[in-house]
Amino acid sequence: MLDIYLPILVVIGIAFAFSIGSVVLSRLIGVKKPSAVKLAPYECGMPLIGTAQERFSIKFYIIAMLFILFDIEAVFLYPWAIMFKRLGIFGFVEMGVFIIILLVGFIYVWKKGALEWE
Known part of the structure; x- marks a missing residue:
């Protein structure tokens, strides 16, 4: 019975490994240059009005x-x-x-x- 489900389990394992690996590698290798503009919330190009706690x-x-x-x-x-x-x-x-x-x-x-x- 295991031989029937083994290919599915392998594909699920590869998918999990790829997704977790992509996130971890982007954290480790990715360039980090935060600025005020990058950290500001994007509101479809409109300037912010009010606060988020409204x-x-x-x-x-x-x-x-x-x-x-x-x-x-x-x-x-x-x-x-x-x-x-x-x-x-x-x-x-x-x-x-x-x-x-x-x-x-x-x-x-x-x-x-x-x-x-x-």
């Missing part, structure tokens, strides 16, 4: 989490649509319950005002 409103994070949540929920619709005919009425009812739960959550978020950009 506080953001919690609304930005809530909107981001809601986007991810509803985006992932939409991803579950794709496999269901592909298998729609094979699932029959059971799959239709299950997806109906899923969409109703999703809709209730969306209405709750909307009523709470989490989607407002004030």
